[in-house]
Amino acid sequence: MTKKALISVSDKAGIIAFAQELRTLGWDIISTGGTKTALDNAGVETIAIDDVTGFPEMMDGRVKTLHPKIHGGLLARRDLDSHLDAAKSHEIDLIDLVVVNLYPFKETILKPDVTYADAVENIDIGGPSMLRSAAKNHASVTVVVDPTDYAVVLDELKNAGETTLDTRKRLAAKVFRHTAAYDALIADYFTKQVGEEKPEKLTITYDLKQPMRYGENPQQDADFYQSALPTDYAISSAKQLNGKELSFNNIRDADAAIRIIRDFKDKPTVVALKHMNPCGIGQADDIETAWDYAYESDPVSIFGGIVVLNREVDAATAEKMHSIFLEIIIAPSYTDEALAILTNKKKNLRILQLPFDKQAESEIEPEYTGVVGGLLVQNQDVIAENPADWQVVTKRQPTEQERTALEFAWKSIKYVKSNGIIITNDRMVLGVGPGQTNRVASVKIAIDQARDRLEGAALASDAFFPFADNIEEIAASGIKAIIQPGGSVRDQESIDAADKHGLTMIFTGVRHFRH
Incomplete structure (x- = not known):
C-alpha cells in the first residue's frame, strides 16, 4: 500500500x-x-x-x-x-x-x-x-x-x-x-x-538561546533561555560586537547592571558592577567624566567587573576603559574609533550593544525566582518616587548639596544586596556595604571603603535602622546626611541620635530589599 x-x-x-x-x-x-x-x-x-x-x-x-x-x-x-x-x-x-x-x-x-x-x-x-x-x-x-x-x-x-x-x-x-x-x-x-492578574495556572514559555559550558560553578549544568516574546532591552537580545561567549555568571551580572542604570536616565552615567552589586556609579555632564567617577568609586573592585554606560562610548572613554581588565562593556552605541580601541588586543572582551530607548518596556516584565518545588513571581522594584514626598525627620534640614547627594544615594542603593548600605556624594559612589547579616556590619564596610572621602557624603540604607547603634557609627565617621525608609518601632531612637550629633535624616517610606 x-x-x-x-x-x-x-x-x-x-x-x-x-x-x-x-x-x-x-x-x-x-x-x-x-x-x-x-x-x-x-x-x-x-x-x-x-x-x-x-x-x-x-x-x-x-x-x-x-x-x-x-x-x-x-x-x-x-x-x-x-x-x-x-x-x-x-x-x-x-x-x-x-x-x-x-x-x-x-x-x-x-x-x-x-x-x-x-x-x-x-x-x-x-x-x-x-x-x-x-x-x-x-x-x-x-x-x-x-x-x-x-x-x-x-x-x-x-x-x-x-x-x-x-x-x-x-x-x-x-x-x-x-x-x-x-x-x-x-x-x-x-x-x-482580560486583565487577570493572578491566574490559577501560570503559563510561560521560553526558547533555548544558548547551551552554556557550565552554570554558577563548573560542576553545575546550565542553559540560557530567552522569553518567547523577546524583550529588546535585555541581555538575551543584546548585540554582541566582540568577545567570547557569555557565561552564566556574566549574564546574571550583566542583567543586574542594566537594571541599575535604568534609574539614571537624566545624565550621562556609568555603572560598574561586581558579583551582582554595584562597585561604582558615576554621573556627570559627559560620559568620560562619568567613567572617571565610576572608576574612582572603587579602582580595586572594578577590575574584572562589568561596566554599563548610558551614552555612546567615545574614543576618550574607550582609551580609559581599555587600560584595565573588564569582563563586559554595555552601551547603547560606540563610535567606530572607540570600538577599534576597545577591541585592540582584547579579543575576549565582551562588548554588548543595547537599545536604551527600550528601557521602559523592560520594566513591566515580571521577575521569576525559582525555589525548590515552586516559583516566586513578582513585579520589578521600579516604583516611581518623588523626593518632594520624602520627610526630613531631624531638626537639621539638608543643604542643597546634601539633598542632591541623598537623591543620588537613594537611586544607588536600590540594587545593593540586602542588608545594603551605600555612601555617595552628589556625583559618585564612595563606599558599598552589601549583603551582611546585620546592618551595622554593612555600615562599617561602607564607611571603611569611603574613608578620607566623606566631605559632603550621604549614606543610604535599603531598609530601616533597627537600632540607634547604626546612627552612632555613621556619626562617628563624619557623615552628616542619611536617607532611609523609616518604619522601625525604634525610629525615634534613631532620630534622637541623629539630632544629638547634628545630622540630617530623610525618611522615604519605601523599602528596597534586594535578596
Missing part, C-alpha cells in the same frame, strides 16, 4: 525539496491551502484535502482538517485489528507522516498595530489537532514540526523505508513541547486581554 504524508505548513522553508524527495520515494502527499499551491507550482503532485474528506474547505479555512478521515488516518493503531477494520469499513486511508507547523500567532501579536481580531484569527486549531493526533500515535506515525528535522527523516526513509521508533519518540516529544509553547502564548495573550 502506498504510504501517505500530510503536509500543511505556514513556514515553507525547505518544504518543496522535502516533498520532492518523498515523491521520489513513492509517497503520496495530501496537502492544503497555500502549501498545496506552493507544491503544485513547484511540480510536486499532491492530493487535495477535499478529495480525502469529501468535504470542501469552508469558513475561510477554519474547517478543513477537522474530519474523521484525517484524524482516523492518524490515530488508528496499526497493531489492533479493530482499528484497522474500522478504518477500512469507513474508507479511511492511513496517514504515516505528518508535516505541520502552525499559524504565526507569535509573529502576529508582536506586530505593534495588531488587533484583537487579528490575534484570534491566527490561533491555529486544525494544526495542533493533527500534530497531537500524530504524536500520540508515534508508534506508527512520524510527525515533523521543525524544518531542521527534514534531513534526518529523509535519511531514515531512504535507508530503511521507515523511521526508527526512537526518532518518532523524539519528534513526538518536540511536537508536544511545540504545541504547549504555542498554547502558552495564547493563554498569556488572553490572560492579559
